[in-house]
Amino acid sequence: MNVKVENSSQTIQINGAVDEVFNKNVAPVDFARSTVIDLSKLSLINSTGIREWINWISQFGSTGLALTNCPKIFIDQVNMINGLIPENSIIESFQVPYFNEDGNKEHIFLAIQGQHYTKNKVEIPESININGVEYELDVMPAKYFKFLSKFGG
Amino acid sequence: MKFYNGLEKKFTSDLIAKSISTHTIEELHICDLGSVDQVSAKNKKILVGENLKKNDLLHLMKEKKIHHIIQGSAEEMSQELLKIASIYSIKRVEELYELEKSKLNDIFIEAFLSSFEDKKEILDHLNQKLPSKIESKLGSLIRLLSDELLTNALYNAPNVVINDKQKYKYPAQATPSQYLIGVEHNKIKICCLDYFGSLNVVDLIKRMTKVINDGYSDSINPQQSRGAGLGTSILFDQSESLTIVVRRGHATFFELQLSSHLSNKSREEKLKSINILEI
Numbered sequence: 001m002n003v004k005v006e007n008s009s010q011t012i013q014i015n016g017a018v019d020e021v022f023n024k025n026v027a028p029v030d031f032a033r034s035t036v037i038d039l040s041k042l043s044l045i046n047s048t049g050i051r052e053w054i055n056w057i058s059q060f061g062s063t064g065l066a067l068t069n070c071p072k073i074f075i076d077q078v079n080m081i082n083g084l085i086p087e088n089s090i091i092e093s094f095q096v097p098y099f100n101e102d103g104n105k106e107h108i109f110l111a112i113q114g115q116h117y118t119k120n121k122v123e124i125p126e127s128i129n130i131n132g133v134e135y136e137l138d139v140m141p142a143k144y145f146k147f148l149s150k151f152g153g
Numbered sequence: 154m155k156f157y158n159g160l161e162k163k164f165t166s167d168l169i170a171k172s173i174s175t176h177t178i179e180e181l182h183i184c185d186l187g188s189v190d191q192v193s194a195k196n197k198k199i200l201v202g203e204n205l206k207k208n209d210l211l212h213l214m215k216e217k218k219i220h221h222i223i224q225g226s227a228e229e230m231s232q233e234l235l236k237i238a239s240i241y242s243i244k245r246v247e248e249l250y251e252l253e254k255s256k257l258n259d260i261f262i263e264a265f266l267s268s269f270e271d272k273k274e275i276l277d278h279l280n281q282k283l284p285s286k287i288e289s290k291l292g293s294l295i296r297l298l299s300d301e302l303l304t305n306a307l308y309n310a311p312n313v314v315i316n317d318k319q320k321y322k323y324p325a326q327a328t329p330s331q332y333l334i335g336v337e338h339n340k341i342k343i344c345c346l347d348y349f350g351s352l353n354v355v356d357l358i359k360r361m362t363k364v365i366n367d368g369y370s371d372s373i374n375p376q377q378s379r380g381a382g383l384g385t386s387i388l389f390d391q392s393e394s395l396t397i398v399v400r401r402g403h404a405t406f407f408e409l410q411l412s413s414h415l416s417n418k419s420r421e422e423k424l425k426s427i428n429i430l431e432i
Contacts, residue, residue, distance in 0.1 A: 017300075019300070019304075020269070020304065020308070020318040020319070021269075021318065021319050024319065043293070043296075044293070044296060044297055044300060045297075046297065046300045046301055046304055046384070046387075047301060047304065047383040047384035047387055048304055048308065048318070048384075050369070050383065051383075072293075072417075073293060073297060076390075076391070077387075080364070080365075080368065080369070080386070080387075080390060081364075081368050081369035081383075082367070082368030082369060083368070083369065084369070097417055099416040099417065099418070101416065104286065104289070104290065105289075106289065106290065136416075136418075137418070138416050138417040138418050139417055139418055139421070140418055140421045140422060143421060
């Protein structure tokens with residue numbers, strides 16, 4: 001975990017797995033400071049890690065948290081587990097997988113709050129074209145975008 | 154196949170009229186397959202589901218005490234029934250691991266586990282041993298599911314309080330758990346066998362029902378829970394078929410299945426099968 005402090009806010013970068021040894025890897029954090037948690041380098045979150053994560057993240061209390069670059073493995077857990085992130089958090093960006101069946105290729109699209117979604121609206125395309133290759137949305141929207149009504153900003 | 158034709162008749166006559174239907178193993182003619190112990194198979198209910206969602210499956214297991222719910226294509230249900238037949242044909246849970254292993258066309262990894270280092274090594278090996286076609290599409294999901302299985306075998310199954318998981322090793326007299334991943338036709342199978350047999354299936358189904366229906370923090374205190382409910386709910390949520398067979402005090406067998414050729418979306422839309430029982 002890396003923590004970068006700038007003026008009144010801090011950015012926490014989570015690296016690798018959130019698992020049974022997550023609490024040994026946490027850096028000192030000011031839980032009262034305005035915070036952005038960047039999850040672009042999160043590789044895995046398991047059930048033991050979820051417990052450690054909830055114990056850690058609940059210390060932010062009523063401080064509003066912003067989460068960025070959330071990968072699918074994290075969004076799946078946000079959708080399944082109440083309390084994985086505090087109620088007043090905002091997911092500022094998250095990854096949406098697209099798939100090209102013929103070429104067996106995946107493309108990750110970064111959905112950004114305000115641009116592609118809000119709490120009440122989702123404008124994420126069903127398909128996208130990258131260099132002439134058509135990729136289809138590779139999640140079930142009703143299931144995957146469920147968290148937006150709570151954390152869509 | 155004689156057994157498959159018999160099953161198909163049941164589908165058309167019983168199932169289309171009702172959304173779900175239960176049959177005993179004898180009615181489904183699994184006994185025709187040969188090696189099933191007829192006494193142990195008697196009165197074991199199999200539910201053939203049509204479009205049952207995750208919470209329906211768990212509700213039926215919890216309230217109706219059904220051990221097997223199978224869904225999917227005729228071929229997939231046929232495979233599930235063969236597995237169920239295997240479950241009732243064995244004397245020891247370990248035999249089920251060997252039976253499922255013998256069906257694999259290709260084994261990617263088979264390993265023993267008794268410490269955090271073993272778990273790390275197995276997960277690291279996955280990066281190298283998965284075929285590139287599978288790695289590119291399913292790598293992160295396979296690592297998550299494998300991690301949950303290994304975590305369960307390592308920390309939950311011994312049924313002791315573990316203060317430092319990184320330093321924890323099985324007691325010297327305990328037999329290491331076994332982990333296996335391979336492919337059978339177009340299905341990836343991930344199996345784990347522990348020699349503790351500590352899982353209480355009734356309690357597990359209750360915990361899974363709470364996690365799937367209510368979300369984690371509403372139902373389980375993170376300070377107290379040892380986690381079989383949450384971990385197994387993740388396994389159930391992310392796989393197409395989950396099988397758990399326990400012989401209390403002896404061994405527990407887990408098996409998960411994933412289609413190797415499907416996109417995320419198609420996999421999420423697939424109907425799930427589930428088998429959870431104590432033998």
